Amino acid sequence: MEAQAPLVRFCDNCYTRLQGDFCHQCGQEKKTYIRNVTGVVTEFLGEFSNWDGRLWRTLLPLWFWPGYLSLRYVKGHRAPYVPPLRLYLFTSIIAFLLFAKLLPETTVEVPTAESIALRQAITGEVAANLAAEGITKPASVAETGTAIPLLSAELNQQFQQKLTELAANPKLAINKFFSLAPQMMFLLLPLFALLLKLFYIRSNRFYTEHLIVALHSHSFILQISVLFVGLSTLAGAVTIPWAVTLIEWFAMLVLCWMPLYLLLCQKYYYQQRWGKTLLKFWLTSSCYNLLAVSALVGLIILSILWA
Structure with missing residues (x-):
């Protein structure tokens, strides 16, 4: 009995003869997306389980090994981990949803x-x-x-009117704030990477390499901030004194780990002496905090005007 000749397959896009699952001419995968519902569900569950495994392999070094993920990524070790941009977007969506739920509602007195x-x-x-x-x-x-110097007289009048309208329901401005905050953070990301590029100009790294550090750093900041807010909320809900003290100490430890982590991240990633690292960390943090505070003030104003 003669063996059957292997089936010749061609790319659906450029009709090049295939030597595997991907076309070496245009890169398109030999895969059909027109199939029954069972096939779609099976593929979705497979992709989700694979992403979930990579998620835990990504989160543990992200929390405890400063700079490790960024260094691994730029050296080409990418398959075992969630891509930095996807990790940040996923973290940002979940974090700001939790912030809106966990942060206590305070009564705002407006004139x-x-x-x-x-x-x-x-x-x-x-x-x-x-x-x-x-x-x-x-x-x-x-x-x-209340007059804001940077706004025109007309905008100041609208701002005063909005404050009066929001006196009965300040939740509208709060919801608008949390809907705009992810966009503000996403705009600050390339600015933080630009600061790293300027202060580490002699490291001969591309801008995208600094952007990887910015994505991982912001993902870490958001996740640790969620943990801190969650612990603070838990401490307010617990009535046992020793448990409250333990939770508050742990929350303070989490809060102190954030700046220490960012410092160690720059030290491990850029491999410079401690003197230079401390100086550049202080300069980077100062400039970025100034940008962040300015953006936060502008975001609060926009949240009131657009609520």
Whole structure:
């Protein structure tokens, strides 16, 4: 009985003769996506289980081995781990959903038109009494109402109106804040990578190599922040004194691990002396914190205006 000749397969895209599952001409996989529901479900479960295995192989070094994942990735060890961008996007979505649920709802007192008018009346009376005694006092922002210097007069008026409207339901602004926060973080990522590129300009690394560090660092920051908020919420819900103390100590340990981790990440990844690492870490952190605080203030203003 003669053996059957192997089946010749061709690429569905460029019709090149295949030597495997992928076309060596255009790179397309020899795979059909038109199949029954059972095949789709089976493939989905297989992909999910594979991703889940890579997830745990990624999270453990991400939490405990600073800079390890970034260094492995740039050296070509990529298959065992979740890609940095996918890891960050997954972390960002889950983290901000949990922030919105875990952070306590606080009562926000915003100035109304009546309170502002009453305050101005009292301020005017005090100013008149001071003027009668020959004392002049410059007006402060608190006395003249909430005015944001960077906004125009029209936007300041809209801001005051929004504050008055949100007095009854500040949750609208909070929800808007958490809907915009992931986008703000995503915009800060390339800026952080740019800072690393500038301060480590002599490391002869490409910008994308610094971007890998930024993605892993931000993923770590978000995950540790979720853990800290979760521990703080748990401490407020527990009534046993020794358990509360234990949880608070653990939460403080988690909070202290964050800056130490980022410092060790730069030390391990860039392999420079401790003096240079400490100086560059301080410069990077200072510049990035300034950018982050500015972005946070702008985000709060936009959350109120767009709520």
